[in-house]
Amino acid sequence: MDPLRRALLRLLVPALCLLAAAAGCAAPAPPADGQVRRAVADWAAAPPARLAGIPLEGWAYEVTSVRRDGARAFARAELRYRLAGYDTAPAGSARELELARDPGGAAWRVTADRPAPGAPPQLWDQGEVAVVRGAHSLVLGVGQSPQTLSGLAAEADRAVPAVSAAWPRPWAGRVVVLVPGTLDAMAALLGRPADTYRGMGAVTTGATGAGPAPADRVVVNPEGYAQLSQAGRQIVLTHETTHVATRTATTARTPQWLSEGFADWAAYREGPLGPAQAAPTLARAVRLGDLPAALPDDGAFAFGGDQEAMARAYEGAWLACRLVAARWGDAALVRLYEGAGRAPLPTALGQALGTDRDALTKAWQEALRTELG
Structure with a gap:
């Protein structure tokens, strides 16, 4: 190429780039973003072992943004999942996933999965989840004895037919009960101050003022619930289960x-x-x-x-x-x-x-x- 043509190209290439930017042309997404998204999809395909006992289905992340910081990356995503046999629609949770490059630098892997800043945690963020299945109930607890969770399942199982007798309209006929370890942990799940629920036995997500409602859940205040008599616990569980049954109305x-x-x-x-x-x-x-x-x-x-x-x-x-x-x-x-x-x-x-x-x-x-x- 002669010197004159090389000089012209040196002048034209920057000018063409400026024209492309002015016309709204966008550069393609850096390949690393696609690699991060693929790593998140791989993570979703094999949920962490600590979730193994929870009957999850439809577990998937919709990545909304990716931020890279050297050898680390942070993906904001909306988690969608269902509790098999209990949820008729997906529950949601705003999450932030942290990723690191493999030693060879060719791929990314998820190293942490946590609530997005400002979003409430999920129960499994608070510790290992124990699962008890009742005839009409699913009880998920953290930091609770097997006897406590089994007792709650029995109370929920009695509540469901009582509710069906009072509300003779179609409803799921089953209830999910979450039992966090403390009042503070309960409040964190619902995104409200602990004093909001002090003295209460339980609330239902979706009930006015109770907190965010990705799906109907009865959330127990372990401190308030423990102070109730057997009759009081049954009344509380039946009350909250009624809110689940009447939700569509x-x-x-x-x-x-x-x-x-x-x-x-x-x-x-x-x-x-x-x-x-x-x-x-x-x-x-x-x-x-x-x-x-x-x-x-x-x-x-x-x-x-x-x-x-x-x-x-x-x-x-x-x-x-x-x-x-x-x-x-x-x-x-x-x-x-x-x-x-x-x-x-x-x-x-x-x-x-x-x-x-x-x-x-x-x-x-x-x-x-x-x-x-």
Whole structure:
């Protein structure tokens, strides 16, 4: 090539590159990114041994970004998985995978798999998971004795048919129970401060205020649950399982007094406790002349608030649902629940009970005077 042509090429090549950039041309992704993604896919094909006892299926990572730092790489990904026989849709979890180059430098391998910054952990991030299968339940625990997990499975197995009797609509008929090692570990799973759940026996992911809801799980507070009597534990498990069963009928329209009251109604309906025994906080208030002026509003059920006010709200909600079932029938209460998830409450009350909110409130107040006063 003659000197003049070489000089022209030296001038033209940078100019052509600038024109390509101005036209929006992008360079192809560096090959290493593809290698990192392949390494993540290989990792997904053989989950860690510590997960071997968990009935996982559909385990896959969708890599959203890759950042390289010399001989290390960091991949952000969305983990998708199902618990075989329990989940009808994939659960999700934001993850960060750390990778290192093999000594030869030709390939990458995953060296760590952890929650993405700001994302809550999974139960297996907190330690080795023990698995107990019940007839209608799957119990996953960390740092718990086999006896504790087996007892929870038995309680969950009793809860499922009790819920099916109260909610005669199609649902999975099974429940997944997570049992972390401590209250702090429970709060971490749900992404909330520990004080939010102090004193509670359990919550259900997906229930308002309970935390993120990749799939319905009953999450036990091991400290609060251990303080309950046998009857109390059964009531808690049945209440939370009711939330799992009614999830498809529950929407943002559903009032909290109906959602929580129905769950308590399902838990107490076959038990021996009467109103004064099961609603002691509200009973004290009514005896002192503090009769609620209205059905509890949604804010009264917020976690981490005034515990006594929240107890009165739960007890009042239960007694409202108990009243509906006693006066209009169990089937009418179920129809009210379904209707309130689809239409405004006044419409649902009219269609299911043939009444309005004012009339229901007055009947509820009279029941409180009679049964608690």
